[in-house]
Amino acid sequence: MELNRQACLTLQQEGKAAYQAGDPADSSPYNRAGNAEQQFGHRYWMRGWSMARSETEDATDQPTASTGH
Numbered sequence: 001m002e003l004n005r006q007a008c009l010t011l012q013q014e015g016k017a018a019y020q021a022g023d024p025a026d027s028s029p030y031n032r033a034g035n036a037e038q039q040f041g042h043r044y045w046m047r048g049w050s051m052a053r054s055e056t057e058d059a060t061d062q063p064t065a066s067t068g069h
Contacts, residue, residue, distance in 0.1 A: 003037070008044045015048025019056075025049055 011030075018027060028049070030041030 003040050007040075011041055011044035012048030012051065015045040015050075016052040018045070019049045019052035023049075 015028070025046065028042050028045045030045055031038040032042045033039075034042075
């Protein structure tokens with residue numbers, strides 16, 4: 001695996017897609033305690049998964065518009 005920006009973005013997209021598919025955070029296909037490539041994969045996959053979760057939570061936490069009674 002090439003450890004570069006494109007790889008980071010690809011892994012983040014994988015993590016986002018996993019979250020949207022309903023996969024739990026511990027379903028990462030990368031080993032957190034593995035070699036450098038596995039750790040890299042896990043870190044950026046989790047970052048994407050967390051970003052997708054935050055985006056979903058932010059979207060549901062938006063206050064509704066007031067009618068101005």
